[in-house]
Amino acid sequence: MNARMLRMLMAVAMLAIPLLSSAQQDSGQEQRAVSWAGEVASIFQDKCQDCHRPNSIAPMSLLTYDQAKTFAPIIKYRVENRVMPPWHINPDVGVQEFTNDRGLTEEERQTIIAWVDGGAPEGDASQAPAAREFDDALVWRLEKEMGSAPDLVVESEPYDLAAVTQDKWFRPTTATGLTEEKWVKAIEIRPKNAESRSVVHHSLAFLVQQEDGKAGLPDDVDIPFGPSLFMEWAVGKAGQIFRPDTGKLMMPGSQITWEMHLHASGVRVPNAQVELAVWFHDEPPEHRTILSMLDAQGPSSLDIPPGEIAVTQGNFVLSAPARLENFQPHMHMRGKAMSMEAIYPNGNREVLAFVDNFQWNWQINYVFDQDAAPLVPKGTMIVTTAWHDNTENNPSNPDPNQWVGWGDRTVDEMAHNWVDVTYLGQEEYERMVAERSAR
Numbered sequence: 001m002n003a004r005m006l007r008m009l010m011a012v013a014m015l016a017i018p019l020l021s022s023a024q025q026d027s028g029q030e031q032r033a034v035s036w037a038g039e040v041a042s043i044f045q046d047k048c049q050d051c052h053r054p055n056s057i058a059p060m061s062l063l064t065y066d067q068a069k070t071f072a073p074i075i076k077y078r079v080e081n082r083v084m085p086p087w088h089i090n091p092d093v094g095v096q097e098f099t100n101d102r103g104l105t106e107e108e109r110q111t112i113i114a115w116v117d118g119g120a121p122e123g124d125a126s127q128a129p130a131a132r133e134f135d136d137a138l139v140w141r142l143e144k145e146m147g148s149a150p151d152l153v154v155e156s157e158p159y160d161l162a163a164v165t166q167d168k169w170f171r172p173t174t175a176t177g178l179t180e181e182k183w184v185k186a187i188e189i190r191p192k193n194a195e196s197r198s199v200v201h202h203s204l205a206f207l208v209q210q211e212d213g214k215a216g217l218p219d220d221v222d223i224p225f226g227p228s229l230f231m232e233w234a235v236g237k238a239g240q241i242f243r244p245d246t247g248k249l250m251m252p253g254s255q256i257t258w259e260m261h262l263h264a265s266g267v268r269v270p271n272a273q274v275e276l277a278v279w280f281h282d283e284p285p286e287h288r289t290i291l292s293m294l295d296a297q298g299p300s301s302l303d304i305p306p307g308e309i310a311v312t313q314g315n316f317v318l319s320a321p322a323r324l325e326n327f328q329p330h331m332h333m334r335g336k337a338m339s340m341e342a343i344y345p346n347g348n349r350e351v352l353a354f355v356d357n358f359q360w361n362w363q364i365n366y367v368f369d370q371d372a373a374p375l376v377p378k379g380t381m382i383v384t385t386a387w388h389d390n391t392e393n394n395p396s397n398p399d400p401n402q403w404v405g406w407g408d409r410t411v412d413e414m415a416h417n418w419v420d421v422t423y424l425g426q427e428e429y430e431r432m433v434a435e436r437s438a439r
Contacts, residue, residue, distance in 0.1 A: 002300050010031075011239045013202070021239075022035070024025065024042070028207060030391060033118065034114045034115040034118055034121075035115070035122060035123025035124070036065045036068065036069075036093065036115070036120070036122045036123055036128065036269070037065075037122060037123035037125055037126075037127045037128035038124070038127060039110040039111050039115070040068070040111065040112060040115045041065070041128045041129055042129050043104070043108050043111065043112065044062055044068060045129060045132050047085045047103075047104060048062050048085060048298045049062060049063055049132060049134075050134075051325060055125070055194070055314040057235055062075075063131065063132075064113045065122045065125070065128070068120070068189075069120045069122075072115075072120040073116065073405040075112065076112070076113055076116040076117070077115065079104065079109055079112050079113060080109070080113055082334070082357050083105075083357070083359060084366060085102050085103060085104060085105075086102065086151060086236055086359065086362040087102050087103030087358075087364065088102065088351070088355050088356070088357040088358055088359055088362070088364065089103070089327075089353060089355050089356075089366055090354040090355065090356040090357075091103075091106075092350055093339075093353075093354040093356075094339075094340075094351050094352050094353040095352055095353055095355050095368050095372050095373075095374065095377050097315075097368065097369035098366055098367055098368060098369060098372075099367045099369055099370075099371035100365070100366075100367050101304045103426065105360075106111070107195060109337045112159060124331065125240075131189055135146060136147075136241055137213065140180045140188055140190070140277050141188060141190075141238060141239065142186050142188045142239050142241060142277070142279070143277075145241065146185075146186055146241070146279050148279070148386065150181075150188075150277035150278055150279055151278060151279050151280045152176065152177075152178070152277070152278040152280070153275055153276065153277050153278075153433040154174055154176055154177075154256050154275065154276045154278075155174065155192065155273060155274075155275045155276075156170075156172055156174060156203075156256075156260065156273055156274050157170075157172040157174065157277065158270070158271040158272060159201055159260065159262060159271075159272040159273070160268075160269075160270045160271075160272075161262050161264060161268065161269045161270075161272045161437075162264060163264060163265070163266055163267050163268045164245055164255075164264050164266065166264075167261065167262065167263045167264075167409060167410075168260075168261075168263075168374045169259060169260070169261055169408060170256075170258070170259075170262060170272075171257060171258060171259050171260075171311060172258055173208070173255050173256065173257045173258070174256050174258070175253075175254075175255050176251070176254045176255060176256060178250055178251070178252050178254055179252050180252055180410065181215075181249065181250070181251055181252060181282075182249075182250045182266055182278075182279040182280045183216075183247040183248070183249055184242070184247050184249070184250060184278055184279070184280060185231065185241065185246040185247055185279045185280055185282045185284055185285075186239065186240065186241040186242065186278070186279040187231040187239050187240060187248070187276065187277070187278055187279075188238055188239030188240075188276070188277045188338075189203055189205060189231050189232065189233035189238060189239060189274055189276050189277075190233060190238060190274070190275060190276050190277075191203075191233070191272075191273070192271075192273040192274060192275050193271070193273070195269045195271065195272070196271070196272045196273050196274065198265050198267075198269070199231070199262050199263060199264065199265050199269050199272050200260060200261070200262060200272060200274060201234075201261040201262065201263050201410070202232060202234035202235075202261050202330055202363070203232065203233045203234075203258060203259065203260045203261070203274040204229060204232045204259040204278050205229075205230045205231050205232065205257075205258055206228065206229055206230060206256065206257040206259070207229075207230040207248075207250065207254060207255075207256065208254065208255045208256070208257050208418075209250065209251040209253065209254035209255070210251065210253070211249070211251050215249055215288065215299045216247075216249055216284070216285070216287060216288025217270070217288055217423055218320060218423060218424065218425035218426075218428075219425075220425070221319060221423045222321040222322060228265045228290065228291060229291050229418070230256065230276075230291070231276065232249065232363070233274060234363035234402075235361060235362055235363065236362040236363045236364045236365075237328070237363050237364065237365050239277075240365065240367070242274050242283070242285075242289060242325075242420075243289075243325070243334070243370055243422075244391040245285050245287055246283040246285050246286070246287045246288065246325070246420075246422050247281050247284075247287075247288065247289065248289060248290075249287065249288055251328040252277070253432075258274065258275060259335075260272070260274060261408070263325060264393065275304075278326075287422045287423070287424070288423070289325060289420045289421065289422045290420070290421050290422075290423070291417055291418060291419070291420050292316070292318075292418070292419055292420075292421045293417065293418060293419075294316040294317070294340070294382040294384060294417050294418075294419045294421070295314030295316060295382075295384035295386075295415065295416060295417040300406070301314065301406065301415065302388070302404070302405055302406045302413050302414075302415060303403070303405055304334065304388050304390045304402055304403065304404040304405070304413060305390065305403060306401045306402055306403060307389060307390065307391050307392070307400055307401070308388070308390055309336070309387060309388065309389050309390070309391060310388045310390065311385065311386070312385070312386050312388075312415055313383060313384065313385050313386075313388055314383075314384050314386075314415070314417075315381050315382065315383050315384070316380075316381070316382045316384075316404075317379065317380070317381050318376060318378065318379065318380045318381075318382065318421070318423075319329040319378065319421070320378050320423045320424065320425075320426075321372070321375070321376065321378050321421050321424045321425070321429030322375075322376055322378050322380075322422060322424060322429075323373050323375055323376075323422040323424060323432070324352065324368070324373055324374045324376065324382075324419055324420075325367065325368060325373055325420035325422060326366055326367045326368060326419060326420050327340050327352065327353035327355075327365075327366045327417070327419060327422070328361060328364070328365040328366065328416075328417070328418040328419070329355050329358060329386075329417055330365070330414055330415075330416035330417075331358060331360060331386060331388065331413065331414055331415055331416075332360050332410050332411070332412060332413050332414055333360045333394075333397060333398060333410055333411065333413075334360045334388040334389055334390050334394060334396070334397055334404060335360055335362075335386065335388055335389075335413070335414075335415070336357075336358055336387045336388060336394070336411055337354070337357070337358055337386070337387040338354075338355050338358060338384065338385065338386045338387070338415070338417065339351055339353065339354040339355075339384070339385045340352045340353045340354075340382060340383075340384055340417055340419075341382070341383045341384075341385070342374065342376055342380050342381070342382060342383075343380065343383060344376070344377065344380055345377060345378075345380065350374075352374050353366060360396055360410075365418075369421075372439065374431050375387055375424075375429065375433050375436065377429065378426070382417075382419075384415070384417040386411060386415035388415070390402075398411050399411075
């Protein structure tokens, strides 16, 4: 067992051990005088309030001092245990540079803890930053960053969901209406209205189209193409902007097949519906990125005994040099940790990413900075290791006495590693490696 894997196993074992507060760690040291107005409000504005505001996804608002003070003990617990903000990647293992890092720095974390430990004082209210102004929660979130409205919007069929019923999986197909080839620069999915948002657990959009699987790929790369996952909506992920040199290809006559997981809310929703927004490149990009499941696990791979922590592994061998754009683990209520490791053709191993504090109700896509995204040679094996905690020590476990297998329901389990793979030609790969080494 290599040293990196040993550190990961130790980190997983520590999940059940309560973390010490800063007061316990630094007993005998005088705590800093931290106030809401002086330090904490600006951190909340940057890392918390997009979700913790009226009509957004969080259960309470944290826009004002009074609101934040009310929940101060809960805030400390969740911040101290790296549950909130939802950024659960281990800060000491693997790539640490991300384009969408929403986590707290260690200094920010300790500032919030010190504020709560000091009685959560307001400080001089006149020194607090001005309140943020927010867009409506149901706008296209990427529109401001893209600088324009979407080029294409595709809606699913509506579904009439009863007030009380079993979970439903609705899988309609919708034509995109495209009449020419287009390269995608950004994608976003959202529930179409507030009623839909209350009952849509998640939604997948699969791109269905006829093609030879060669466009945008090096000549020596041969990948079988069928319906492929285009984008998803879940709490923690709504869309993605691709790098300037990459994109996804949409063909004339293409269709979107949806998978909408719906759960009843106690109120009938006759029009549960999601929609997909797409922004296009003006010119075809250099590379095509393909969302792939780099774990080769499936329905027969999970058989988790009651009262145990199970460890499973899957692997995927890359048929060409590639740049790995992200790491997105997916598990359900018993999922606790997942790692992505590269075994190179020369036998060397490297842990690329490790989520050691997986939270099942957050589906987070950790997008690497372009200069940090792993460049891997042809023949590299990507090994995905997943840990599931089916013991009574897992507070999310609905029943530690049950055997658990693979399934779509939240009380069943999965172990996916979704990665956008940008395949490269050999000469291009060598050039990119040399340029990065020079920097």
